[in-house]
Amino acid sequence: MKFSQRLVEKVVPLWQKNHVHPFVQGIGDGTLEKEKFRFYMIQDYLFLIDYAKLFAIGAVKAKDLVTMGKFAALLDATINEEMELHRQYANRFGISLNELEAAKPSPTTLAYTHYMLHVSQNGTLAELVSSLLPCMWSYWEIGKALNEREGADEHEFYGEWIKMYASDDFGKLALWCIDLLDELAVGKSESELDTLEEIFLNTTRFEYMFWEMSYNEAMWPTDV
Numbered sequence: 001m002k003f004s005q006r007l008v009e010k011v012v013p014l015w016q017k018n019h020v021h022p023f024v025q026g027i028g029d030g031t032l033e034k035e036k037f038r039f040y041m042i043q044d045y046l047f048l049i050d051y052a053k054l055f056a057i058g059a060v061k062a063k064d065l066v067t068m069g070k071f072a073a074l075l076d077a078t079i080n081e082e083m084e085l086h087r088q089y090a091n092r093f094g095i096s097l098n099e100l101e102a103a104k105p106s107p108t109t110l111a112y113t114h115y116m117l118h119v120s121q122n123g124t125l126a127e128l129v130s131s132l133l134p135c136m137w138s139y140w141e142i143g144k145a146l147n148e149r150e151g152a153d154e155h156e157f158y159g160e161w162i163k164m165y166a167s168d169d170f171g172k173l174a175l176w177c178i179d180l181l182d183e184l185a186v187g188k189s190e191s192e193l194d195t196l197e198e199i200f201l202n203t204t205r206f207e208y209m210f211w212e213m214s215y216n217e218a219m220w221p222t223d224v
């Protein structure tokens, strides 16, 4: 069995929770309150700034030029394609680029990105890929599931979001990361695989927490 299959078996119950989450369902049926999406989009922009850095660290840790080039392409796709979607939504909300970049991360955004940056800076390439994979993989699964709904990708507001994450281009990048992790897992000891699994599970949990945070527009629970 490929290592990625073992990972999926572990996280399927959590993925199912993502799929039925009211934030995700609201994007799918178009009923999500725009204010909640606005909050999400700003936090996600901040998230992606740090997330893109993981690909830069991946390029540093890569053992060959093909892998290095692929990480560079992932970095480029994140900041110039995925984040362009966010910039377009920001424009629709009347939020300037300066405002976007000056926004403050929520506790969940901080915890999630800092966890991945910590793993990536201190761990192996396989650990880095384990930490960043749930982000790409779970969004691709969500995008495809929402896209199966009649007319969802044509929704005047949420359609673009669905199209982005259901797209073959996005899927190909996710698949490349899955294949890379499968290759890197070959020959690893059971205890190393357990570590990879735990990292994958942790960032899968963070994905769920990100939906919760967005739905509740949760910033720090204190005024100061």
Ligand SMILES: Cc1ncc(CN)c(N)n1
Pocket: 044, 047, 048, 082, 134, 135, 136, 139, 207, 210
């Ligand atoms: C929190 C989160 N997770 C995943 C993705 C998809 N790259 C995203 N934009 N934001």
